[in-house]
Amino acid sequence: MIKVGFIGAGDIAYLHGEGVIQAAGAELTGIWNRTPAKAEEKAALFNCRVFESPEKLIQAVDVVYILTNMETHHAYAKQAIEAGKHVLVEKPTAVTISEIQDLREAARKNSVQVAPVHNYIYEPSILRAKEMINSGKLGDIVSLYVLYNIHHPEEVAGRYPGVIRQILTHHAYCSLYLVGEPELVSCMKSTVNDGSVPQENIAMVTMKMKNHAMSHLCASFASDDHAGDPWTFMIKIIGTKGATRYSYRDWVENTPAVVHSQTYSAYPYTIRETGKHFLEKVIGLGEQPLSTLDDAITCMKMIEACETSVSENRHVKLDP
Numbered sequence: 001m002i003k004v005g006f007i008g009a010g011d012i013a014y015l016h017g018e019g020v021i022q023a024a025g026a027e028l029t030g031i032w033n034r035t036p037a038k039a040e041e042k043a044a045l046f047n048c049r050v051f052e053s054p055e056k057l058i059q060a061v062d063v064v065y066i067l068t069n070m071e072t073h074h075a076y077a078k079q080a081i082e083a084g085k086h087v088l089v090e091k092p093t094a095v096t097i098s099e100i101q102d103l104r105e106a107a108r109k110n111s112v113q114v115a116p117v118h119n120y121i122y123e124p125s126i127l128r129a130k131e132m133i134n135s136g137k138l139g140d141i142v143s144l145y146v147l148y149n150i151h152h153p154e155e156v157a158g159r160y161p162g163v164i165r166q167i168l169t170h171h172a173y174c175s176l177y178l179v180g181e182p183e184l185v186s187c188m189k190s191t192v193n194d195g196s197v198p199q200e201n202i203a204m205v206t207m208k209m210k211n212h213a214m215s216h217l218c219a220s221f222a223s224d225d226h227a228g229d230p231w232t233f234m235i236k237i238i239g240t241k242g243a244t245r246y247s248y249r250d251w252v253e254n255t256p257a258v259v260h261s262q263t264y265s266a267y268p269y270t271i272r273e274t275g276k277h278f279l280e281k282v283i284g285l286g287e288q289p290l291s292t293l294d295d296a297i298t299c300m301k302m303i304e305a306c307e308t309s310v311s312e313n314r315h316v317k318l319d320p
Helices: 012-022 036-046 054-060 070-082 097-110 124-135 168-179 266-283 293-312
Strands: 002-007 026-032 063-066 086-089 114-116 141-149 182-190 202-209 214-220 233-239 243-247
Touching: 002 012, 002 054, 002 266, 012 026, 012 036, 012 266, 026 036, 026 054, 054 070, 063 070, 063 266, 070 086, 070 097, 086 266, 097 114, 097 293, 114 293, 124 168, 124 233, 124 243, 141 168, 168 202, 168 214, 168 233, 168 293, 182 293, 202 293
Parallel strands: 002 026, 002 063, 063 086, 086 114, 141 214
Antiparallel strands: 141 233, 182 202, 202 214, 233 243
């Protein structure tokens, strides 16, 4: 039985907990959180222990999930890696490229698996799209669109660093997985709200890919899209011989929440599938994760290129 422990007990722990429960040969052993009440709430839900320190949790398990805020990912992941534990770390993997590189070196040194939560690429429809691309059924890829338009109230948006880091990280790894690395990156951002939150709540990116395809990425907390065939969250790939798409709107529950106007069921499933794959196939069978720390480094380069493009008002060539 693979013993799993969570460092962090925020809302995302609900979804990761369900993934552990559904994974064959794994159990959620315990949780640690800076606020004990949150850990106790999740522990009661999943019938597991509350640990009094991250050190004691790490000692008691085989796999550690890092589910804390981005600024602490590197420290907790490094601690678990150096204790010889496998690690699944939420996105963004770390604050800087050097931090991710440090985790990669530590993982190699300690012979453990460390994977970023790049959850959308574990979706069955995205896996099928990847297979169609690799087999040549879509022909040469012409364009990729990754579009996100989900209104977040200012009190919610204010918790995040802005949509470039919070949402475009998803878009970056989807682009990398499906189409490969970009050659040129151009980004613009804006803030459209009541003035209480200064960070950007909409950003758009255009990229020329190394395989000559073009990609357009949009991330917006500013508004919902309730038009016909809405772009709530959509991935569309167009090739010379065919096309395919993935959309949140294919699975909708009529349960309004604080952030989303409906419950988009696809997102929870992507988290569950990520955990199941990591526990069953990577840890259980010795396979490689679909996304690695090398991919996380490339994605961070893409995000930093977006930030440079905004600040310097120019196209940015991605470093090799």
